[in-house]
Amino acid sequence: MSDTQVGDSLLFLTDEQLRQGIEAVFFAYQGFTAAPDLVLEGTQYGRAHHRALHFIARAEGMKVTRLLTILGVTKQSLNRVLRTLIEDGLVESRVGRADKRERHLFLTPEGAALESRLSGAQRKRMRAAYRQAGPEAVAGFRQVLEALMDPEQHRTYMSLREGKS
Amino acid sequence: MSDTQVGDSLLFLTDEQLRQGIEAVFFAYQGFTAAPDLVLEGTQYGRAHHRALHFIARAEGMKVTRLLTILGVTKQSLNRVLRTLIEDGLVESRVGRADKRERHLFLTPEGAALESRLSGAQRKRMRAAYRQAGPEAVAGFRQVLEALMDPEQHRTYMSLREGKS
DNA sequence: CTTGGAATGTCAACAAGCCTGACTTATTTT
């Protein structure tokens, strides 16, 4: 297709525009993780622990398998993280009532406290960016992010929002 | 401030909305890196090599220090990556003419070929998302990403676009 | 002109985090 056919409306799909978008994601992601990373420095934990805490807080009672698919890591990798969180009393693992093979994960008060500090730092950052960009930009932001996800990741993303505004 | 004061216009700043945005970034970033990761699997390199190749391609003749600030890693970490790329003949390091302490980085034809494959895969993914979301959404996407960057990162980001559309 | 500080880049050793593969235990389903 020629330039005259596509017109100006598709100029946002040029290689240069896409390259700028890619770099924007890269730099923004650095800013995105900076705030919780600062909180983590004062603890013995890393990003992997943060992610686990976030999603357990998001859906209390979550099974280990669910967490595995969400995080997209291997069982061994998650298990090391989970073990330390359980040993340190931040997460509680309860045997399933219906199916005793399953373990359901909950935050202890200590775990909830740390998760709250991490989440608060990240939300603060996010809120500042949202406020600066405005509601319409945020709507577009969300649209592109959703389009960027794998279909499977998108399904997981949507499923976490059930019953929430 | 009360709900009646702020009205509906600030509902996008609620904790729940911010949390969803945070999760969207998380899942989208997985999709964002998936395409080049597939290309990398066929090579002996990792994401760190991809990032270095990307920015060297972006600004040929770039100094090592510049690359350090862009990537936000220690010079030792970058050096290992750079050393293998140079040894394998993907990157060329030339001593600075004015200042002989400096090393200027260039892609060899082989390096440019790999960079092109990586970049092409990622742009394809990005283009699909952009096309699906539309130009207005993309504009908002870029606005929020820029607001999410650290001021320093934002300066770096802008400086890479000098002379480009 | 020289000397000391600053900047640039390199090397060595080590830690964090994630991966694969093989295996165990307990439980549920067929």
Next chain:
DNA sequence: AAAATAAGTCAGGCTTGTTGACATTCCAAG
């Protein structure tokens, strides 16, 4: 009883990041 599922473990390896020590080069103050 056999197969499948959920969770957890052990061993070993790779990538990416870290800190600390060091060589080279440049520049500016004495």
